Amino acid sequence: MALIVQKYGGTSVGSPERIRAVAARVARAHRRGDQVVVVVSAMGDTTDDLITLAHLVTGAENAAAQHPREMDMLLTSGERISMALVAMAICREGVPARSLTGSQAAIITDTRHTAARILEVRAERVRETVESGEVAIVAGFQGVSRAREITTLGRGGSDTTAVALACALGADRCEIYTDVDGIYSADPRRVPAARRIPEISHAEMLELAAAGAQVMHPRAVDMGVRFGMDIRVLSSFVDDADQDESGRGTLITENPTLMEELALTGIASARGFATLVVRGLPAGMRTPTEVLIGMAEDGVSIDMITEAPHADGRILLQITILEEDIERTQTVIRRVAEKLGAPDPVMEAQGGLARIAMVGSGMQGRPGVYAAAFRTLMEAGVDVEAVSTSSISITVFVDAARENEALQALHTGFGLDAPAAVPATA
């Protein structure tokens, strides 16, 4: 008998039929003798619809910023609907089930409405529920502060609820059900030869998620890392009869057990980036420091900053940012330049960039990966506009119009392509 936490996202509970399919899967696990805790998101577009309603009522561009407490009250109705329906559907399968709000499940958070952090999970009530033989259905994304105010966890909230519960319960498995059957070596819509990755390390998953792979939120992965909880990503649309789920999907784990490791595990990409080249600021640590402080003060995120000597004690600064932040960044730079006694720096912005991250713990201690990446891109005729690296990743910025070709070339070049289908021999 195992204790399993299963999380189902909005698409997986997006219609009455899908809710029944989820219930059938949960009931199978329960009949195998497992204790099952189910974490659910709001159905399909419910959350977006509620946000639209809030905007219509308030006339505000950003109702969440103006009314964070009430926005949380509003949005938490979404999971309340899906969890009650899932509980009914499971009961219909002849398996007792009981839904619990974030508050009833004692997901205790801080008081930051719309972006609360989990402080603690007092899992007694969930544990009592499963030990009494019932399936516990817990609302994802929501919690309660110590002052008993309703909060929501913000982006990636339901994944985070699931992993937090799994950690607090000491669950044997944490399964994240979504609309794809695992983590892929690249986005299959862009790279048709992309392969499902059977096992991936927490660190690689964090890099891929941060770089744009949308399956798992980095925040939930991060919690998995800190508490040593393995997470399996699975499709809720693949039906595997009476087998358990080990061996399917992608296991995110501290120590993948693969015999053979490729240099790269996966590639992720995202668009909407720009570089800003600034010439004429004084050399020395103070310049990048003041720039970073200025950006932080104005709330502009920097993706990357590099400097190179220019001339006459001046440097060339290259900043990689979101395209939409170009103007705000230029304003910050002018203010910093003034402060540094170097007014009117020369600035040159280039938008329309895609960021491609190659991730693999296999690149550690394997020389030439960096070079291989550049050679592959050069042979594909794709220019690299900016580059950064970490111990397990190489990130390049390229013209977004060439994103697919770059992805394809790198995926093939690093041997990630799935083997061609073997023709049937009769």
Added chain:
Amino acid sequence: MALIVQKYGGTSVGSPERIRAVAARVARAHRRGDQVVVVVSAMGDTTDDLITLAHLVTGAENAAAQHPREMDMLLTSGERISMALVAMAICREGVPARSLTGSQAAIITDTRHTAARILEVRAERVRETVESGEVAIVAGFQGVSRAREITTLGRGGSDTTAVALACALGADRCEIYTDVDGIYSADPRRVPAARRIPEISHAEMLELAAAGAQVMHPRAVDMGVRFGMDIRVLSSFVDDADQDESGRGTLITENPTLMEELALTGIASARGFATLVVRGLPAGMRTPTEVLIGMAEDGVSIDMITEAPHADGRILLQITILEEDIERTQTVIRRVAEKLGAPDPVMEAQGGLARIAMVGSGMQGRPGVYAAAFRTLMEAGVDVEAVSTSSISITVFVDAARENEALQALHTGFGLDAPAAVPATA
């Protein structure tokens, strides 16, 4: 400064525009210096939509009966949505507001899911909210049991929440906002000359509500009676600028202060009734008693039962029931007859009846009201199939096809018609 409880029904908060209108009204009361507690229902068809979803998921005819706990969890999301939106809209008017769930507002109920009774209202948090200068928005229809399970109050729930809160807070006024501007002397869709009743006694309101007047639920009126809380019924669609609401709508009060009282205050009606005449059961108290016990055992409601001597120590029994209960009633009667040693009684059912209740505390000590009602109906050519009376009401059953004519004749005959509009003389 007054403490006011205002309740807004589903139609009153049915769209973003209507929510804004509610917010404007609440903000006006707050700016007058009043402390305002707002009780809201779910928006428009939300509750029905959620029930439909539950039926689609469970495939059950009556999901509430099969999954009462989860149905309550599901339905309570409805008020959560409306109360958060109303709170945002009030904040937008520049007036601080805070929404509270039934649980947060400590509406403590028993454990009967889908039809819970309020045991107690611990109004401290609501009181603290209004005393801190905020408007408190409380979810109607919902509560929490002592075991911290979420419950709903069933039919008339939001009205009941409002009156219960008003009683617990010792509010100065309890205002029920709906889509009509008060209680009418008859349904204006059936009787065009129907008048708004400025004041009505609790007892009359109970009779009218029980007889089918749908504006206020008897349960909420009943609570008003027991705690001596006056209730004002008002339209949320009539906008009265910066005046307070006294003198408008209908005041439901223990002691109406009208100078002149008519014999009747109002007439209400409902359809779907039948009479069953039973001949051949033995005379004596035991017969009606066994019938009433048998009906109660089978869960069939009796509207009325009368007996008359028949022949040979046998009686004629006339039972007034819902049309849909004819067969179940006949089964009960056969069982009772067997028991009384009088098998195979003669039964004659007549369906298609409307029940018309004439209500007025003015009929007490005023002889001839009964006779006047019969004469009026006779002159209108409407036959009375059955009749019953209480100290402040006369109820007749007539052919449903003649319901409107009967209502019209009684309304005119008892002087309830509004005066014809006076032609402009200028």
